[in-house]
Amino acid sequence: MSHGYQFVGWNRQKKLYDLTLLGAVLSYLLLFIVGSIVLHPDAVIDMIILRALGTCAFVLLHVILAIGPLARLDRRWLPLLYNRRHMGVTMFTLALLHGLLSLLTYHGFGDTHPLVSLFTSNTRYDSLSQFPFQPLGFFALILLFLMAATSHDFWLATLTPPIWKTLHMGVYVAYGLLLGHVGFGFLQTETHPALFGLLAAGCLTLLALHLAAAGKETKLDTQDGFQQDGEGYLKLCEVLEIPNNRGRMFFVGGDRIAVFRYDGRVSAISNACQHQNGPLGEGRVIDGLVTCPWHGFQYDPATGASPPPFTEKVPTFNLKVLNGSVWVHPNPNPPGTYVNPGLVEEPGHA
Amino acid sequence: MFEQLVNWIFVAVGGYLALGLGFAVVFVLRGVRELDPTARERASVGFRLAILPASTVFWPLLLRRWLSGQHEPPEECSPHRCAACSASCEQKDVV
Numbered sequence: 001m002s003h004g005y006q007f008v009g010w011n012r013q014k015k016l017y018d019l020t021l022l023g024a025v026l027s028y029l030l031l032f033i034v035g036s037i038v039l040h041p042d043a044v045i046d047m048i049i050l051r052a053l054g055t056c057a058f059v060l061l062h063v064i065l066a067i068g069p070l071a072r073l074d075r076r077w078l079p080l081l082y083n084r085r086h087m088g089v090t091m092f093t094l095a096l097l098h099g100l101l102s103l104l105t106y107h108g109f110g111d112t113h114p115l116v117s118l119f120t121s122n123t124r125y126d127s128l129s130q131f132p133f134q135p136l137g138f139f140a141l142i143l144l145f146l147m148a149a150t151s152h153d154f155w156l157a158t159l160t161p162p163i164w165k166t167l168h169m170g171v172y173v174a175y176g177l178l179l180g181h182v183g184f185g186f187l188q189t190e191t192h193p194a195l196f197g198l199l200a201a202g203c204l205t206l207l208a209l210h211l212a213a214a215g216k217e218t219k220l221d222t223q224d225g226f227q228q229d230g231e232g233y234l235k236l237c238e239v240l241e242i243p244n245n246r247g248r249m250f251f252v253g254g255d256r257i258a259v260f261r262y263d264g265r266v267s268a269i270s271n272a273c274q275h276q277n278g279p280l281g282e283g284r285v286i287d288g289l290v291t292c293p294w295h296g297f298q299y300d301p302a303t304g305a306s307p308p309p310f311t312e313k314v315p316t317f318n319l320k321v322l323n324g325s326v327w328v329h330p331n332p333n334p335p336g337t338y339v340n341p342g343l344v345e346e347p348g349h350a
Numbered sequence: 351m352f353e354q355l356v357n358w359i360f361v362a363v364g365g366y367l368a369l370g371l372g373f374a375v376v377f378v379l380r381g382v383r384e385l386d387p388t389a390r391e392r393a394s395v396g397f398r399l400a401i402l403p404a405s406t407v408f409w410p411l412l413l414r415r416w417l418s419g420q421h422e423p424p425e426e427c428s429p430h431r432c433a434a435c436s437a438s439c440e441q442k443d444v445v
């Protein structure tokens with residue numbers, strides 16, 4: 001834990017990324033607002049801004065939800081994946097402004113407190129066409145707030161990754177609530193039917209991407225039935241099936257391991273990066289160190305330990321190379337335990 | 351009736367968050383350095399502000415840890431980590 005919270009913070013690529021994000025958001029808002037004023041000169045400006053902010057947040061949420069499966073299907077999306085948190089915070093900010101403006105416009109002028117009025121001004125909870133869609137947006141906003149507020153690494157460490165991840169799975173609940181918020185909202189405002197089509201298209205695209213990515217994951221996690229020798233070693237693959245300075249992932253010992261070939265040697269370590277469980281098997285060996293594809297934490301493949309002064313460690317696995325095949329023992333060694341790398345035999349001599 | 355219920359819920363949540371904000375201010379100024387090794391090394395103003403909102407929400411958790419005198423966040427246990435160190439894992443506060 002000594003990389004420091006600043007480590008993952010700022011570099012040139014990230015600044016460029018944040019500027020692009022900001023530029024895209026501002027262009028969208030500007031286009032939406034100017035376009036609406038031109039097309040509907042008599043529309044109220046509050047309403048236009050309110051809609052611009054709401055739709056921008058909702059579109060951004062689609063992008064955020066699409067990145068995860070896209071990165072699993074094609075590694076070229078990875079840079080977007082690990083910069084996703086700034087996108088999430090931006091999306092929350094837009095949604096918050098939309099929510100505040102709505103509260104002010106629709107509930108800010110009565111005797112009841114705006115938040116109470118949000119829940120009580122329309123109580124047709126038994127109606128489909130008049131369903132109170134605004135509370136759905138409110139609950140989604142609460143979830144988005146919890147995720148944005150805990151997006152800092154401090155919270156990942158403090159809440160622990162399993163709880164943090166469960167909390168951040170709430171994004172799917174928020175998305176469901178927002179489908180209701182937007183869908184029921186469309187029913188109650190004069191809306192072009194094409195917008196329902198757009199809503200459905202967005203939802204179906206996300207569903208298809210997630211199903212496709214899930215199909216790929218299950219294939220990896222059910223890789224069972226490896227050949228086993230007398231000492232319990234499992235035959236995973238041929239050495240030459242692992243690209244040089246790269247890894248391959250297998251499901252061994254109840255979780256994924258990553259097997260690397262580098263410098264004529266082969267080593268196996270647990271696949272989950274200690275930072276945020278990034279997939280080490282998708283990383284590269286750079287200067288003899290396994291480098292996590294997400295934020296670049298590094299590990300010595302033979303020991304599973306980060307080079308000093310860093311203190312991160314992952315479990316290692318005993319391994320041998322026989323006749324060009326990689327055999328790995330499924331019992332993990334304590335994190336940071338040195339294991340003799342297997343030696344890659346030159347093709348041709350047995 | 352319904353309106354009163356909604357009103358009470360907001361009063362209760364508001365009270366919880368008001369207490370939380372009071373705690374959070376003290377926590378980001380003092381407590382965070384005791385609880386978290388990385389923050390001990392370096393805690394910028396930006397960092398303190400960034401963790402303030404969620405400290406307002408999760409204050410009972412932070413308060414409990416602060417009072418218990420823990421100086422590290424609990425360690426995560428993946429299947430591999432647990433299998434490798436099941437003995438030492440049981441002694442630590444592991445999730």
Ligand code: HEM
Binds near residue numbers: 050058095099139189
């Ligand atoms: C307190 C929370 C919220 C309130 C009070 C609220 C209120 C509203 C209202 C009144 C409308 C209808 C505007 C119209 O007449 O066209 C609306 C539409 C919409 N809202 Fe929200 N909202 C909230 C949260 C959210 C959140 C968190 C999101 C998304 C991230 C969101 C996305 C949208 C979208 C996409 C529309 C459709 C815009 C349109 O009709 O063209 N809202 N919301």
Ligand code: FES
Binds near residue numbers: 273276297
């Ligand atoms: S998950 Fe962040 S560096 Fe590996």
